[in-house]
Amino acid sequence: MGTTSFHVAVYPWFALGHLTSYLHISNKLAERGNRISFLMPRNTIPKLEHFNLYPDLISFIPITIPDVDGLPPGSETTADLPFSLYSLLMAAMDLTEPAIENFLRELRPHMVFFDFTYWLPALASRLGIKAVNYCTTSPAVVGYVISPERKLHEKSLTETDLLHPPPSFPASAMRLQPYEARDVAAITIKSHGKGISFMERQIISFTSCDAVIFKTCREMDGPYCDYLERQMRKQVFMAGPVLPYPPISNLEEKWVTWLGSFKPKTVIFCAFGSESETVKSALPEGFIERTKGRGVVYGDWVQQQLILHHPSVGCFVTHCGSGSLTEAMVNECQMVLLPHAGDQFINARIMSEELKVGVEVKKSADDGLFTRQAVCKAVITVMDTNNEVGQVVRKNHGKWREFLLSKGLENYYLDDLVQKLHSLLKS
Numbered sequence: 001m002g003t004t005s006f007h008v009a010v011y012p013w014f015a016l017g018h019l020t021s022y023l024h025i026s027n028k029l030a031e032r033g034n035r036i037s038f039l040m041p042r043n044t045i046p047k048l049e050h051f052n053l054y055p056d057l058i059s060f061i062p063i064t065i066p067d068v069d070g071l072p073p074g075s076e077t078t079a080d081l082p083f084s085l086y087s088l089l090m091a092a093m094d095l096t097e098p099a100i101e102n103f104l105r106e107l108r109p110h111m112v113f114f115d116f117t118y119w120l121p122a123l124a125s126r127l128g129i130k131a132v133n134y135c136t137t138s139p140a141v142v143g144y145v146i147s148p149e150r151k152l153h154e155k156s157l158t159e160t161d162l163l164h165p166p167p168s169f170p171a172s173a174m175r176l177q178p179y180e181a182r183d184v185a186a187i188t189i190k191s192h193g194k195g196i197s198f199m200e201r202q203i204i205s206f207t208s209c210d211a212v213i214f215k216t217c218r219e220m221d222g223p224y225c226d227y228l229e230r231q232m233r234k235q236v237f238m239a240g241p242v243l244p245y246p247p248i249s250n251l252e253e254k255w256v257t258w259l260g261s262f263k264p265k266t267v268i269f270c271a272f273g274s275e276s277e278t279v280k281s282a283l284p285e286g287f288i289e290r291t292k293g294r295g296v297v298y299g300d301w302v303q304q305q306l307i308l309h310h311p312s313v314g315c316f317v318t319h320c321g322s323g324s325l326t327e328a329m330v331n332e333c334q335m336v337l338l339p340h341a342g343d344q345f346i347n348a349r350i351m352s353e354e355l356k357v358g359v360e361v362k363k364s365a366d367d368g369l370f371t372r373q374a375v376c377k378a379v380i381t382v383m384d385t386n387n388e389v390g391q392v393v394r395k396n397h398g399k400w401r402e403f404l405l406s407k408g409l410e411n412y413y414l415d416d417l418v419q420k421l422h423s424l425l426k427s
Helices: 016-031 042-051 083-094 097-107 120-126 139-146 178-189 198-208 218-232 253-259 304-309 322-329 343-354 372-383 388-404 409-426
Strands: 007-011 035-041 058-063 111-114 130-135 211-214 236-238 267-271 313-318 334-337 358-360
Touching: 007 016, 007 097, 016 035, 016 042, 016 058, 016 322, 016 409, 035 042, 035 097, 042 058, 058 097, 097 120, 111 120, 111 409, 120 130, 120 198, 130 198, 130 409, 139 198, 139 218, 139 343, 178 198, 178 343, 211 218, 211 409, 218 236, 236 409, 253 304, 267 304, 304 313, 304 322, 313 322, 313 372, 322 343, 322 388, 334 343, 334 372, 334 388, 343 358, 358 372, 358 388, 372 388
Parallel strands: 007 035, 007 111, 035 058, 111 130, 130 211, 211 236, 267 313, 313 334, 334 358
Antiparallel strands: none
């Protein structure tokens, strides 16, 4: 291997948020002259090809999804399925192991980036390839939920366990509400693939890899990364914020026209992930008619990065997915946090209580129910220039936005990551 470049194979979980996140880091590594072989479902490649900014260095390798009983034909990503069938997609992904082995033997990369395919580290080891867990979740989430301090090889997590962080977790205001702890505990024991729970999958993925990379920087998550490095006895690297490149496409004309009809910073943009179920059936009767001209409901994918950047958007109501939060942090619209499940709860606490860059919608601690008045209050808090809490949030958001966009920050972290990966290959 030359001293200046390496070859990475990447194989993320088949969810659009994971695939796009892996493509962002692939672009950053390719920008530095490294070669990427991106293993991806065959029919999903055209959906992401336009995000490949270095087609001479990033090659998409088509993967055929094996048949699994109950998995609808043609399903390739979680966007094609209801949440209840995700486990079947994971089972299908596990069945690609022989095909992935063949690809890796043929491609002979120096390392493979993965997340949910727990069997990849053992496979990579047999082939003399380093396995790196490129984690799209915050290190605070991983530390809070699956730290070795939890002794998860002995028992399952309970709601009571999750109300508080592990004993030596970094000093933090982070806590889960009872309904959130119940939700996370239920996810950890849920089947995720054939004969394996989500938690078992994660534990094996983290304990058997050669190193872990988080999309973060020391200034934001340093204590959590240090905590995980001590607990997991494994190298933890930080890739920096890995901000998406500015989109090469323009905002669709229908959104340009609609957003352009409002004054600056007056539009509230609500988005709850790229894989939400249909929304129209859940709306109150007559809602679309009553809000005509003032609002629009859209149940498909939108150009979120461009919408957040539009001058008329003043507030972003988000489900707190990590990709959405990164995009929001580097834009000027204020954040209202409305987490729905899993890691989103902890992401929301980090934003509202640690960094104080957004306001979380108040919910019932026992069942998670919230009112429209609670949503209105959170929106008014961040948008009212005279509100004291809103002033603090806007000031902090501005400070972190300036930091994340500061000249040289991303290059510093990515260049350091490349050096650390070179060192890993020599170990």
